[in-house]
Amino acid sequence: MDKKTLIFIEDGSFTYDNRVIREADTLVRSGWDVTVISPKYNHDPFYKKINNNLRAYYYPKPTTKSMLGHLTETLVSLIFGSVLTLWVYIKHGFSLFHACNPMDILWIIALPYKVLGKKFLYDHHDLCPELYFSRNSSERKYHLLYKILIILEKYSYKFADVVISTNDSYSEIALSRGGKDPKDVYVVRNGPDLNKFKLLPPKKGLKKSGDVLIGYLGNMNPQDGVEYLINAAAEIVKKRGLANFKFIIIGGGSSKPQLLKKSKVLCLENNVKFTGLLFGNDMISTLSACDICVQPDPLNQLNDKSTMNKALEYMALGKPVIAFDLRETRVSCGNAAIYVKPNDIVDLADKIVFLSGKKELILSMGRIGRARVENKFSWKYSIPHLLSAYNHVKKRN
Secondary structure (H helix, E strand, O other): OOOEEEEEEOOOOHHHOHHHHHHHHHHHHOOOEEEEEEEEOOOOOOEEEEEOOEEEEEEEOOOOOOHHHHHHHHHHHHHHHHHHHHHHHHHOOOOEEEEEOOOOOHHHHHHHHHHOOOEEEEEEOOOHHHHHHHHOOOOOOOOHHHHHHHHHHHHHHHHOOEEEEOOHHHHHHHHHOOOOOHHHEEEOOOOOOOOOOOOOOOOOOOOOOOOEEEEEEOOOOHHHOHHHHHHHHHHHHHHOOOOOEEEEEEOOOOOHHHHHHHHHHOOOOOOEEEEEOOOHHHHHHHHHOOOEEEEOOOOOOOHHHOOOHHHHHHHHOOOOEEEEOOHHHHHHHHHHEEEEOOOOHHHHHHHHHHHHOOHHHHHHHHHHHHHHHHHHHOHHHOHHHHHHHHHHHHHOO
């Protein structure tokens, strides 16, 4: 088996997928030739040669909210993905098809190459059935869409020679719901790269003397819980009269327009700032200015089992974390976080106000968090597991 891999992302651009960027860089450094296929965002080219052993192809894909729109997105990915995969197979070749979910549809594209003897690696980023319920909490498990998502996930596991899970909860699902052999499942966490996540001088103009700056970094989709943070801001600023509390929200997503509107309705324009997407030093210097960082992801079937990258990135910068009490959040944060009663806005506000007055505790939690990332959760600890998964699939007949 030659060391050529195709990494396929279906839900977003390679340009902004830090996990896959780290995976690709690790593989290239280990002697692999890597081709990436992903959807195209506005400023992405259709083709980009990154170095002699790493290149990316981008295809246009619509972004919609309706059920018909999601079906269209899936169909576009299958059509463009199949054509680009064939092109990559002819032009560059690959011995391994590395599929990143969501959606759990890439096994359909990979199947003809499995017949030709190519290996299939399933990189399990999200629990799609649980993701569906996190956005449609009123639906029941017998709903047709849930059954379809379970079937798609089942076949992703079935055809996978090796599964990569992002944490132990996902690994348990690979063994139980996926029926995988433990020797074919590897945990590769999403730890930050400490060469990039280093505290910088705080960005100027974000806070005045006496202000308490609360930070959020991440997506703004229904399951991400940013609405809880906006409501907690209203509780602190409007109900308790603590106008010196400022909130800075970094990121984008489908819920952002509604969140902007809600902030305006609650008269929080002077206390809540939405920066949009920030990258590199601009993002890090903004977070560096924050006193406390919040992970407002609510308790649901998805979030309780998922590792939130934002918390690890806060910790890498030495920032204390406030989060709802979730299983995998406790695994990541330990004593670097203060835990809030799940989905309780008043308790979230209480914990933010409490921690803001404990300067020594803020510093202590920050040191604990940074040490946890340095000693356990940074990307360098994931590298051996990724390479072990690749070496294992190479040896399979």
